[in-house]
Amino acid sequence: MLAGLGLGMVGMSFAAVPLYRLFCQVTGYGGTTQVAAAAPTKQSERRATIRFDANVAANMAWAFSAPKPVELALGETGVVAYTGRNPTNRPILGTATYNVVPAQAGSYFNKIQCFCFTEQLLMPGEEKEFPVTFFVDPAIEDDPDLASVTTITLSYTFFDKGPEALENYMASHGIKAAELKEQER
Amino acid sequence: MKFLIGQFAATAAVGAAVALAPPVAMAHSLKDVQQDLFDKERYFESRSEPASEFALQDAAGNPVDLEGLRSKVVVLHFIYAGCPDVCPLHADRIGEVQEMVNETPMKDRVQFVTITTDPERDTPEVLEGYGPVHGLDPTTNWVFLTSGPDKPEDTTRKLAEKFGHKFIVSDGGYQTHSVVTHIIDQNGQWVANFHGLGFEPTNLVLFINGLTNANVPHHEEPASLWDRVRSLLQESTRNTSN
Numbered sequence: 221m222l223a224g225l226g227l228g229m230v231g232m233s234f235a236a237v238p239l240y241r242l243f244c245q246v247t248g249y250g251g252t253t254q255v256a257a258a259a260p261t262k263q264s265e266r267r268a269t270i271r272f273d274a275n276v277a278a279n280m281a282w283a284f285s286a287p288k289p290v291e292l293a294l295g296e297t298g299v300v301a302y303t304g305r306n307p308t309n310r311p312i313l314g315t316a317t318y319n320v321v322p323a324q325a326g327s328y329f330n331k332i333q334c335f336c337f338t339e340q341l342l343m344p345g346e347e348k349e350f351p352v353t354f355f356v357d358p359a360i361e362d363d364p365d366l367a368s369v370t371t372i373t374l375s376y377t378f379f380d381k382g383p384e385a386l387e388n389y390m391a392s393h394g395i396k397a398a399e400l401k402e403q404e405r
Numbered sequence: 406m407k408f409l410i411g412q413f414a415a416t417a418a419v420g421a422a423v424a425l426a427p428p429v430a431m432a433h434s435l436k437d438v439q440q441d442l443f444d445k446e447r448y449f450e451s452r453s454e455p456a457s458e459f460a461l462q463d464a465a466g467n468p469v470d471l472e473g474l475r476s477k478v479v480v481l482h483f484i485y486a487g488c489p490d491v492c493p494l495h496a497d498r499i500g501e502v503q504e505m506v507n508e509t510p511m512k513d514r515v516q517f518v519t520i521t522t523d524p525e526r527d528t529p530e531v532l533e534g535y536g537p538v539h540g541l542d543p544t545t546n547w548v549f550l551t552s553g554p555d556k557p558e559d560t561t562r563k564l565a566e567k568f569g570h571k572f573i574v575s576d577g578g579y580q581t582h583s584v585v586t587h588i589i590d591q592n593g594q595w596v597a598n599f600h601g602l603g604f605e606p607t608n609l610v611l612f613i614n615g616l617t618n619a620n621v622p623h624h625e626e627p628a629s630l631w632d633r634v635r636s637l638l639q640e641s642t643r644n645t646s647n
Contacts (some may be wrong), residue, residue, distance in 0.1 A: 253451055275508065275509070277505055277508050278504070278508065279505075286509075303446055315611060317509055317511070317610060317611060317614035318618070319510040319511060319614075319617070319618070320618075321510055323514070323617075326618060336431060336435040336614075337437065337438055337441065337611055337614075337615070338433070342439065375509070375510055377508060377509045379505060379606075380605045381605065381607050382605065382607070383605070384605070385605060387574070388445075390543060
């Protein structure tokens, strides 16, 4: 009986990969943009150029600019900083979405530190740097669909969260209206 | 004593290294977005079940089914054009979200779907004219669906009921129903509801972004052990037969 169980488990382990691929074929999906807790331990000789794209939505008054492209070895950790500036005379609370282009490379693009999704407050006239720490997983080399990819773009879009979210943020962070007026002077 | 000083110095060095190391807690996943929405967005509800399939048609009579939208995040809601109160406001809100999504590279990875719950009155002409008035762009990734003439009149209301809606239809054709925006992921899973009209549009956009990044398009996996064994077996069979 134990032998049968063992054989069954071996069979399942062999079937897991084809079943995964079948799932991919059926759904068209097979990966997840990675969020890593630490830098990789291995690097590759292959290099990739990482471009950075900065956008603001139509409702956002910030000036938001991207760092220059960097070229890194696969597995090498990169650190860059985007810059946001609030040129208005009112505080603005922003939040950013991100995308990796080509999208398929998202499975291999690991972010160790990122400002996406987190609410970011810029006071009137304030400028702030938003760092991103990342690496490209050397496993990308084994993906035949991405064999010709030498450039990956990380794109961010900042949105204005609006007055209600700003009010809630200020209340939860102990920022008083008087302090804002002081900043505006 | 020397040992103690050395130990203190080592501890201080490690402490400094930890303090200087980049924080890792700020990297965000879909799970983080969900938790953030649980904390901040009172109109957000997480779901986890297969979405009810549908096979309907657009204003031009082109068939549209949920299975055909498997590669996209679907933002789904039910309204009818003759609705005098919340439906137009709901459509305006979805139009606002569509505009925000379409300002990003997510544009090609999200499909907005509006389904009429009054197929009898919402003729193809009505469907065609509805979107632009409410900021919904039919030329990109929004579609207004109806059941079509061959299906029972209550087809779409029954579908809406599978998404948790309840209808009270009065004599004049007025329908009382709930206002909910449903989110279906790229695998056909109904993953969230945003209730009412009070949710913050950026929160819906962030959730969509979390989904588009959590399920990136398929990439070919490297040859598996199974494939390599099968390939070896096939090769050996060929050699034997030769």
